[in-house]
Amino acid sequence: MTTAFPVTINPPTVPRPRNPVCVPDAGAPPHRALPAEDVVGIGAVLGFDKQMRVVRIMNVIPNSPASQAGLTTGLIIHKVDSVSLTGLRLEECVNLVRGHGGTTVRLELIDPDQEETNSVELTRQKIQVRP
DSSP, X not given: OEEEEETTSOOOOOOOOOOSSOXXXXXXXXXXXXXXXXXXXXXXXXXXXXXXXXXXXXXXXXXSHHHHTTOOTTOEEEEETTEEOTTOBHHHHHHHHOOOTTOXXXXXXXXXXXXXXXXXXXXXXXXXXXX
């Protein structure tokens, strides 16, 4: 079971416990409809993998910085701009990825299938989101 939130939308604020690894957003719906609007981000939906207790890319929006960089679903996000996601809530992880258009963010990604770690730098941009 995973809990997913688009990187480009504010997830609901719910009190959450602190653990030594990323924790899911308690009470959050398993998915959310995206509003029909333009938003700024990298074009990836992040979710919490409860079984592995990591943050994963759950979806990549076509023609977004994430898709142009070749990011795919299932990748684990280990660090954002050198900040480890260990111990952070999903909402905190999402907020680290967000930012203003034209600014960059560096992700350290783990590909569990290839057992590889890679870094990618993405420039946030306006993304057209439709439900």
